[in-house]
Amino acid sequence: MKFPIQCPACNNELTVVKLxxxxxxxxxxxxxxFPLLMRLEPEExxxxxxxLLNSGSLKEMASKMGKSYPTVRNKLDDLIHKVKSLQTT
Incomplete structure (x- = not known):
């Protein structure tokens, strides 16, 4: 189950008010x-x-994922872009 981070009614970001x-x-x-990493999708x-578990080796990740190195590199680049945009919000 995905942890909700957006309001189901208006789609704005939720905040935690009590622990x-x-x-x-x-x-x-x-x-x-929410911490930045929690604001990412579960697959991200x-x-x-x-x-991290592959010590930053995209080659190893590509092999394990059964995808090409450029595909995995593009996914990482997209994720870097998203993280940078989330840092400014």
């Missing part, structure tokens, strides 16, 4: 933005994890 510890029932309230998050 709760189930163990001691401590609650922290405020307005918190998985790509980043695979990139």
């Amino acid at each position: 709760r510890c189930d163990s001691c029932e401590t609650e922290v309230a405020g307005k918190f933005n 998050q998985e790509f980043i994890i695979e990139f």
